[in-house]
Amino acid sequence: MEIFLQALRLVFDPYVLSVIFFSSLFGLFVGAVPGLTATMATALLVPVTFFMPPVPAVAAIVTATAMAIFSGDIPGCLLRIPGTPASAAYTDEAYAMTLKGQAETALGAGLWFSAVGGLFGTLVMIFMAPSLAEVAIKFSSFEYFWLVVLGLASAVFIGSSSVVKALISLLLGLLVACIGLENPAGHPRFTFGVTDLLSGVELIPMMVGLFAVSEILRFMVDLEPPGKILKEKLGNVFTGMWTLTKKYRWSLLRGSALGTAVGIQPGAGADMAAWMSYAMSKRFSKEPEKFGTGHIEGIVESGAANNSALAGAWIPALVFGIPGDSITAIAIGVLYLKGLNPGPSIFTTNAPSVYAIFMVFVLANIIMLPLGWACIKASNKVLSVPRTLLMPVVLLFCIVGAYAVNNSLFSVGVVLFFGVVAFVLEENGFPVAPAILGVVLGTMLEENFITSMIKSDGSPAVFFTRPIAGGLAVATLLILFWPFASWLISRSRAAKSAPRASSAP
Numbered sequence: 001m002e003i004f005l006q007a008l009r010l011v012f013d014p015y016v017l018s019v020i021f022f023s024s025l026f027g028l029f030v031g032a033v034p035g036l037t038a039t040m041a042t043a044l045l046v047p048v049t050f051f052m053p054p055v056p057a058v059a060a061i062v063t064a065t066a067m068a069i070f071s072g073d074i075p076g077c078l079l080r081i082p083g084t085p086a087s088a089a090y091t092d093e094a095y096a097m098t099l100k101g102q103a104e105t106a107l108g109a110g111l112w113f114s115a116v117g118g119l120f121g122t123l124v125m126i127f128m129a130p131s132l133a134e135v136a137i138k139f140s141s142f143e144y145f146w147l148v149v150l151g152l153a154s155a156v157f158i159g160s161s162s163v164v165k166a167l168i169s170l171l172l173g174l175l176v177a178c179i180g181l182e183n184p185a186g187h188p189r190f191t192f193g194v195t196d197l198l199s200g201v202e203l204i205p206m207m208v209g210l211f212a213v214s215e216i217l218r219f220m221v222d223l224e225p226p227g228k229i230l231k232e233k234l235g236n237v238f239t240g241m242w243t244l245t246k247k248y249r250w251s252l253l254r255g256s257a258l259g260t261a262v263g264i265q266p267g268a269g270a271d272m273a274a275w276m277s278y279a280m281s282k283r284f285s286k287e288p289e290k291f292g293t294g295h296i297e298g299i300v301e302s303g304a305a306n307n308s309a310l311a312g313a314w315i316p317a318l319v320f321g322i323p324g325d326s327i328t329a330i331a332i333g334v335l336y337l338k339g340l341n342p343g344p345s346i347f348t349t350n351a352p353s354v355y356a357i358f359m360v361f362v363l364a365n366i367i368m369l370p371l372g373w374a375c376i377k378a379s380n381k382v383l384s385v386p387r388t389l390l391m392p393v394v395l396l397f398c399i400v401g402a403y404a405v406n407n408s409l410f411s412v413g414v415v416l417f418f419g420v421v422a423f424v425l426e427e428n429g430f431p432v433a434p435a436i437l438g439v440v441l442g443t444m445l446e447e448n449f450i451t452s453m454i455k456s457d458g459s460p461a462v463f464f465t466r467p468i469a470g471g472l473a474v475a476t477l478l479i480l481f482w483p484f485a486s487w488l489i490s491r492s493r494a495a496k497s498a499p500r501a502s503s504a505p
Contacts, residue, residue, distance in 0.1 A: 007355035011059075016059055019052065020056075020360065021367075024064070026041065027063060027067030027068040028372070029071075030068050031069065031070065032071040032074045038064075039207070040215070041068045042061050042064065042065055042330045042331070043208045044398070049338075055357070057338055058334065058357055065327050067372070072086060073114075076091035078098060078103060078379065086273075087110075087274070088274070089277070089278040090299050093298050094299055096292065097299075105240065106299060108241055109244060111237060112241040113245075114368065114372075115365045118308060121307065121309065121361075122361040124312065125315050128315060129319055129347075140469075141449075142462055143468050144444070145445065146473050147320060148441045148444050149476050152170060169431055169435040172425075173438020176442070177439045177441075177442025180198060180200035202414060205415045209416060209422065210422040210436060213398060213416060217420065217423040248301070252301065254277075255301035259277060259308035259312065260309065262305070263314075263315075270310055273309035273312075274306040274309075277301045281298045281301035313327065317342060318357075322441070323440055326436050329437070
């Protein structure tokens with residue numbers, strides 16, 4: 001009880017509440033502007049958090065990302081341009097409703113069910129994270145090795161439509177993770193004599209370049225305006241939401257549960273949760289033929305999934321120090337900077353701060369309703385900001401933020417370099433997310449492998465003989481080899497049916 005009261009005092013401090021409010025406005029703006037992502041909002045907030053205590057620093061990231069994920073629905077619904085990748089799954093559905101004169105229903109559903117799904121994921125995080133911490137105490141370098149491999153495998157084989165391109169992107173990320181001093185000998189690796197690379201590539205400047213600068217370059221190549229927003233007056237967006245909640249209660253529960261489960265999986269995130277949930281909604285719907293024509297059911301389920309995934313992604317981030325998505329990858333860096341080192345011990349050494357983070361999640365999803373309503377009302381003005389004015393300001397913010405990380409011009413070069421790399425990759429159909437996860441998890445993978453081999457005197461058998469490690473090994477190998485096994489099964493079935501087809505009269 002004492003810990004809970006301490007957490008309350010931490011969250012309901014006037015300074016923290018003001019940080020939550022202004023971060024919410026920032027997140028709503030970033031998400032509502034086409035081309036700007038929730039990850040970009042997080043990366044741009046990092047330099048600001050340097051001057052904050054731990055709780056408001058984390059609160060700024062949590063509230064901004066939750067708001068950005070929701071507000072990405074607004075340009076998707078009105079312009080058929082998703083504001084964030086998580087909104088892309090049901091953009092066509094929402095836009096079809098807009099063309100039918102149901103824009104307020106589509107936007108209201110996106111707002112209402114995003115908040116409900118976010119609260120569901122938060123409750124799961126509150127009740128599951130301490131339990132997972134107890135299990136995590138039993139983890140050693142052997143289990144962490146398989147956990148990292150599992151996250152990398154899932155990012156490639158589950159989260160991408162093109163396995164080969166995702167694998168290439170992942171390998172590029174792992175290559176970047178190798179830059180710096182070799183473990184454990186301390187020999188410079190891929191530094192080319194550049195002393196700034198001895199400590200490796202800085203994560204924050206790299207991610208700002210990958211997400212923000214690449215979007216600016218894409219805008220420079222395509223100067224076409226995003227389109228004209230519909231000027232119809234929006235009514236009360238909350239009308240009929242309770243009726244939809246009762247009608248699609250199982251869709252809401254299914255989307256929230258799936259989103260949380262996908263978020264917990266390292267390497268997944270809100271984007272994958274939204275796509276998987278939309279596909280599941282269509283699969284189990286009683287009216288699948290209506291999907292794509294402006295049917296609200298897919299928006300209900302996917303909208304709940306993408307925000308519940310945000311809370312789910314924080315479970316492996318807090319308990320294991322492994323990012324559930326690119327947003328928590330940045331958040332983990334902030335946690336370390338503020339002395340809130342992720343891991344099982346955080347629930348004992350920094351319990352008030354952890355429960356304060358839980359409360360921030362609850363508060364963020366509650367205030368999403370009034371602030372989201374105001375954002376929808378002002379959507380015409382928000383979306384009419386000329387990109388020719390916005391993008392130069394964003395680029396300036398990226399450069400200043402990158403310089404602020406280490407007060408180094410080299411970080412600015414890192415931002416620009418990786419911005420060009422991300423632009424080239426995405427223009428050729430290569431996803432950027434696996435590369436980021438490769439960088440984040442690559443160092444952890446190498447450290448745990450080297451440590452485990454030293455412990456076992458060079459014997460790899462220990463990776464399979466320990467109970468938890470063995471279970472994780474089986475799960476990882478199943479994910480790794482399932483595409484190949486599925487291909488073999490389909491090929492054998494085709495071979496068996498071929499003689500029957502040829503012998504038929």
